[in-house]
Amino acid sequence: MITKHILLSASALMLTSVAFGQIKINTKSVGAAAKAVKAVTLSNDDVIAYTKEYITWMDENNPVAPDDDELAIRLRKLTENLGTYDGLDLNFKVYLVRDVNAFACADGSVRVCAGLLQTMNDNEVLGVIGHEIGHVKNTDSRDAFKSALMTSALKDGVTSQGGTAAALSDSQLGDLGEQVANMSFSRKQESAADDYGYQFLKANDVNPWFMSMAFERLVELSGDSSDGGFTKKLFSSHPDTQKRVDEMAKKAEKDGFEKPVRTN
Ligand SMILES: [Zn+2]
Numbered sequence: 001m002i003t004k005h006i007l008l009s010a011s012a013l014m015l016t017s018v019a020f021g022q023i024k025i026n027t028k029s030v031g032a033a034a035k036a037v038k039a040v041t042l043s044n045d046d047v048i049a050y051t052k053e054y055i056t057w058m059d060e061n062n063p064v065a066p067d068d069d070e071l072a073i074r075l076r077k078l079t080e081n082l083g084t085y086d087g088l089d090l091n092f093k094v095y096l097v098r099d100v101n102a103f104a105c106a107d108g109s110v111r112v113c114a115g116l117l118q119t120m121n122d123n124e125v126l127g128v129i130g131h132e133i134g135h136v137k138n139t140d141s142r143d144a145f146k147s148a149l150m151t152s153a154l155k156d157g158v159t160s161q162g163g164t165a166a167a168l169s170d171s172q173l174g175d176l177g178e179q180v181a182n183m184s185f186s187r188k189q190e191s192a193a194d195d196y197g198y199q200f201l202k203a204n205d206v207n208p209w210f211m212s213m214a215f216e217r218l219v220e221l222s223g224d225s226s227d228g229g230f231t232k233k234l235f236s237s238h239p240d241t242q243k244r245v246d247e248m249a250k251k252a253e254k255d256g257f258e259k260p261v262r263t264n
Pocket residue numbers: 131135185190193238
């Protein structure tokens with residue numbers, strides 16, 4: 001696996017084996033992160049408003065794939081019927097970074113990293129997207145973001161506004177990025193999101209075996225430690241991956257689906 005950072009040029013984007021940089025989540029360390037927060041109440045609407053500011057910052061500070069990029073075209077095709085799903089308004093973008101990762105925010109923004117698209121086939125990517133949408137639907141994303149807001153150095157800004165969503169400074173958003181990147185979901189939340197992803201595949205006429213197969217790819221990747229710990233990081237927020245492979249496989253078997261042969 002390639003670990004060096006390069007700058008992307010328009011022509012480099014045409015190659016399938018481009019070495020992307022890493023996802024940018026913050027610009028400095030957070031001294032105030034450990035501060036305890038009391039008595040701050042934020043409404044769900046406030047949290048969503050902050051989420052929108054956060055994702056705008058993320059989009060401005062990460063290399064979003066242009067419309068004519070092949071990975072952007074691929075994701076667009078894959079998600080063309082997913083503008084709304086299960087009562088959520090969704091929007092999708094590719095980040096041209098090498099992380100094997102994807103995330104979804106409470107406002108319905110789904111971001112898929114190039115590393116994931118290069119690692120998984122379309123059906124497996126859909127499984128991961130379904131899993132992430134599950135976190136939104138189950139309000140895991142909102143709850144985690146809210147606690148990141150409360151524990152980050154944003155605290156002062158948030159309280160001084162009396163709980164009303166305020167414009168965040170660049171460095172506040174950087175601080176928040178670290179908090180969000182460090183957040184992890186419980187085993188129970190992950191299982192629920194896996195189940196959601198499984199149903200999501202079925203609802204989209206995809207063999208739900210691909211949920212298990214997507215995690216299988218991650219297990220395979222974990223054998224490759226040459227990526228500077230990235231894969232490890234992904235695993236630390238998604239523990240027990242092999243167990244999840246098995247659980248999703250068992251479910252698909254029980255539902256009478258036949259395991260597809262992986263062709264790519
Ligand atoms: Zn998850």
